[in-house]
Amino acid sequence: MKRLLLSLLILCAVRITTAAHVLDQYLQVAQIALRPEGVRIELRLIPGVQVSERICALIDADGDGQITTAEEQTYARRVLQDIALTLNGLDTPLTLSKTQFPAKQEMREGLGTIRLTFVAASTFDAAGYQQLHFRNSHQPELGAYLVNALVPETSEIKISEQARDPLQREVRLSFQITPVNTGWQPGWKSMLMVCLCLLLFFSHRLASNKAWQFRPNRGKSAESEATVHSS
Amino acid sequence: MKRKVIITGLLLSMLFLCGLASAGWVLGLTATQQTQKIPTKPASPLSVDAAKDSDTTGKTVAAAKAFLATLDDAGRAKVSFAFDNQEQKAKWSNFPTGIFQRNGLRMGDLKPAQREAVFNLLAVALSKQGFQKVKDIMEGDEFLGKNGGGFGGPPGGGAPPGAGPGGAPPGAGPGGGQGGRGPGGPGGRRLVFSRDEYYLALLGAPSLTEPWMIQFGGHHLAINVTIAGKANVLTPSLPAAQPATFKLNGETVRPLGDEYDKGFALINALNAEQQKQAILPYQVRNLVLGAGEDGKTIVPEGIKVSALNQAQQEKLWDVVYEWVGTLNEEAAAAKMAEIKANLNETYFAWSGPTTKGSTAYYRVQGPTMLIEFSPQGDTEHIHTIYRDPTNDYGARLVVKK
Numbered sequence: 001m002k003r004l005l006l007s008l009l010i011l012c013a014v015r016i017t018t019a020a021h022v023l024d025q026y027l028q029v030a031q032i033a034l035r036p037e038g039v040r041i042e043l044r045l046i047p048g049v050q051v052s053e054r055i056c057a058l059i060d061a062d063g064d065g066q067i068t069t070a071e072e073q074t075y076a077r078r079v080l081q082d083i084a085l086t087l088n089g090l091d092t093p094l095t096l097s098k099t100q101f102p103a104k105q106e107m108r109e110g111l112g113t114i115r116l117t118f119v120a121a122s123t124f125d126a127a128g129y130q131q132l133h134f135r136n137s138h139q140p141e142l143g144a145y146l147v148n149a150l151v152p153e154t155s156e157i158k159i160s161e162q163a164r165d166p167l168q169r170e171v172r173l174s175f176q177i178t179p180v181n182t183g184w185q186p187g188w189k190s191m192l193m194v195c196l197c198l199l200l201f202f203s204h205r206l207a208s209n210k211a212w213q214f215r216p217n218r219g220k221s222a223e224s225e226a227t228v229h230s231s
Numbered sequence: 232m233k234r235k236v237i238i239t240g241l242l243l244s245m246l247f248l249c250g251l252a253s254a255g256w257v258l259g260l261t262a263t264q265q266t267q268k269i270p271t272k273p274a275s276p277l278s279v280d281a282a283k284d285s286d287t288t289g290k291t292v293a294a295a296k297a298f299l300a301t302l303d304d305a306g307r308a309k310v311s312f313a314f315d316n317q318e319q320k321a322k323w324s325n326f327p328t329g330i331f332q333r334n335g336l337r338m339g340d341l342k343p344a345q346r347e348a349v350f351n352l353l354a355v356a357l358s359k360q361g362f363q364k365v366k367d368i369m370e371g372d373e374f375l376g377k378n379g380g381g382f383g384g385p386p387g388g389g390a391p392p393g394a395g396p397g398g399a400p401p402g403a404g405p406g407g408g409q410g411g412r413g414p415g416g417p418g419g420r421r422l423v424f425s426r427d428e429y430y431l432a433l434l435g436a437p438s439l440t441e442p443w444m445i446q447f448g449g450h451h452l453a454i455n456v457t458i459a460g461k462a463n464v465l466t467p468s469l470p471a472a473q474p475a476t477f478k479l480n481g482e483t484v485r486p487l488g489d490e491y492d493k494g495f496a497l498i499n500a501l502n503a504e505q506q507k508q509a510i511l512p513y514q515v516r517n518l519v520l521g522a523g524e525d526g527k528t529i530v531p532e533g534i535k536v537s538a539l540n541q542a543q544q545e546k547l548w549d550v551v552y553e554w555v556g557t558l559n560e561e562a563a564a565a566k567m568a569e570i571k572a573n574l575n576e577t578y579f580a581w582s583g584p585t586t587k588g589s590t591a592y593y594r595v596q597g598p599t600m601l602i603e604f605s606p607q608g609d610t611e612h613i614h615t616i617y618r619d620p621t622n623d624y625g626a627r628l629v630v631k632k
Binding site (some may be wrong): 025027029031109111113143145146148149150151162164165166167168200 | 326330512514515516517519523527528529530532564
């Protein structure tokens with residue numbers, strides 16, 4: 001009897017686990033990479049089996065049972081509308097860079113992962129302390145969220161703090177840009193351009209001057225020579 | 232006169248350019264190049280000695296060769312992969328067959344002597360506790376198969392609970408039969424839960440000098456042991472469990488029981504101020520860097536291990552050893568020394584209640600180690616991961632010639 005009761009208890013535990021598994025949620029994992037060339041956000045969307053039909057229906061906009069590439073792109077753009085990025089308080093537009101969808105059958109079975117990559121081509125021009133805020137508002141009634149910053153691949157960017165809401169739908173990253181690579185860049189690049197223009201201009205003038213001197217030896221027509229001489 | 236002005240202008244521009252180059256350009260550009268050359272996570276090659284027949288690698292090589300000798304040509308071809316087959320290296324998962332198809336030889340397809348040889352290989356490559364953990368996880372899957380699986384779904388799924396042919400009673404030895412199939416998803420995909428549904432693959436030829444790899448896994452288990460000379464590496468690996476508690480031969484088995492107990496012992500050994508630093512003010516519902524997330528490093532959070540006292544640190548190392556110590560003692564000792572040397576850059580983070588019996592996530596992260604412990608909704612279904620962002624699959628190891 002005791003053994004039977006124990007078996008039942010264990011069986012119940014397994015069943016409870018089944019029910020409590022994140023099969024009834026839409027897991028959304030965001031990873032944020034800060035790079036000198038901008039921000040890259042990778043979003044993995046994993047619909048649990050109990051909500052997968054709803055997500056498939058969202059993607060299959062015309063309801064014909066097939067998910068086309070166009071419908072995938074439309075859904076990806078919908079997700080894009082539901083996420084928001086600000087850099088130092090300024091809205092920063094994200095663009096869809098890459099999409100990867102599993103087969104519909106896999107998704108229906110709660111086995112598929114949608115991978116979307118977004119980029120914001122905002123270079124970090126200013127040195128010093130900066131802040132990024134990311135928010136994911138996609139399917140909040142079904143969503144279970146994770147958001148993490150990846151360790152930057154360059155030592156020029158150092159993330160000092162991640163502050164999230166309790167559900168991990170949003171995160172505020174505080175980070176530091178080292179001055180050596182940023183403060184100078186825009187300034188000296190512009191100056192360099194100005195100098196190059198000046199150099200080109202003077203070179204051109206010098207060349208024109210020389211051309212004037214050597215032109216009689218280049219076998220030009222008498223008419224054009226006359227024109228040059230007269231000028 | 233005109234010509235003089237032009238030439239002077241030209242010279243002035245060049246001088247100005249030179250000035251700029253010596254100041255901003257040099258500063259800016261060289262800094263960029265330097266940061267590209269020196270990444271944040273240096274992964275310089277790690278030179279290791281060739282192994283001898285008498286050390287652990289030597290014994291593992293002998294065990295692997297003994298296993299290969301039990302196979303015919305077809306079997307050897309099926310189990311063997313090139314060491315540089317990156318796709319195969321990354322082909323592991325927490326998912327069961329039916330969702331994720333592994334390569335290599337399936338335990339259920341092997342003869343008893345061959346299965347015995349596989350277990351002997353694992354017993355040599357792993358520690359006693361590590362090998363026991365592997366067997367417990369496999370038995371847990373057998374139990375799960377016999378009790379309906381963990382992926383309940385609407386009608387239209389696979390065979391009913393326990394419908395697998397030849398299901399052995401709990402406690403039967405490895406390979407004693409097929410546990411069963413889960414109900415499957417709506418599309419009818421059959422999910423197989425059984426101690427037979429584990430696969431072995433060998434990448435590279437067993438060698439004392441050349442790198443090779445043992446890959447063993449199935450539902451809730453991924454063991455990746457890379458061997459290069461004397462060095463043995465166990466990352467990435469994924470021990471998980473469902474159910475986390477079950478009965479086998481009248482004994483209670485908890486494959487990840489120590490990981491759970493020691494985690495709670497650690498968080499409760501911290502004082503209020505330390506807990507405030509360690510406990511993340513948000514929920515963590517899953518592994519952050521689980522299967523398929525190779526090559527990433529997240530920004531560490533929680534309390535620095537250097538802020539813990541000696542006794543607390545000992546508890547933390549005890550937690551860490553639950554994963555590191557799955558590998559053979561010789562390699563585990565070397566890895567623990569490396570991890571402890573990075574104490575000042577190692578963090579411990581916790582999410583969830585601190586009362587034992589409740590469901591909580593925790594993470595230990597250092598420069599050469601990431602461990603995550605993540606219950607999947609409750610305490611009876613647990614996923615964990617163990618990684619080394621600098622040396623997964625032994626990427627840094629180079630054997631001295």
